[in-house]
Amino acid sequence: MMTTRALGLGSPLRKTLFSPSLARNQSLIRTTLAKRAVQTESLPASAAVDILNKQRLLRPSSPHFTIYxxxxTWIASIANRVTGGALSALLYGFSLAYVVAPGTFDSVHVVEFVAGLPDVVKYAGKALLAAPFMFHSLNGVRHLSWDMGKFMSIKGVYQTGYAVLAGSAIGTVALVLL
Incomplete structure (x- = not known):
């Protein structure tokens, strides 16, 4: 058991610290100082919702664009979500169109329609499809490498980010020229 002498407390300090009157005075001081005068008013439930909505409007977005x-890292994250959503919407839209009108959206009609387009429109369309596809695919591989614990340093994150951008550009050109 540790004594006050082992703690280095001298005799006068011991008497002051362990006196019962000090404990009473501290609790008295604590209870009187802790009380604050708070004015409250009763509000209906609809007013509470209005107050919350006003507070939500004042909150900054994340990441806070005016500060950072x-x-x-966060541009690639946003781009990954946008490209994934756009590619998913395109896939589901075409799938639903095929289910609703299978005669119009079958392979023969789609190939005939694309064959009738000018070359500029074909290459632009291929680029619009290839760029998000390449970026999302390569960024997915980047995320899989993070899941394995690779490239987790700041330097590694930026190196893989630039590698994804370069690979996306090269892959997009390759897919457009096929």
Whole structure:
């Protein structure tokens, strides 16, 4: 058991610290100082919802665009979500169109329609499909490498980010020229 002498407390300090009057005085001081005068008013439930909605309007977005400078990490994250959503919407839209009108959206009609387009429109369409596909695919591989614990340093994150951008550009050109 540790004594006050082992703690280095001298005799006068011991008497002051362990006196019962000090404990009473501290609790008295604590209870009187802790009380604050708070004015409240009763509000209906609809007013509470209005107050919450006003507070939500004042909250900053995340990441707070006015404070943080654009960084590769969060721009790539936003782009990955956008490209994934766009590619999913395109796939589901075409699938639903095929289910609703299978005669119009079958392979023969789609190939005939695309064959009748000018070359500029074909290459532009291929680029519009290839760029998000390549970026989303390569960024997915990047995320899988993170799941395996690879490239988790700041340097590794930026190196893989630039590699995804370069690979997306090269892959997009390759897919457009096929």
């Amino acid at each position: 400078q654009p960084q590769l």
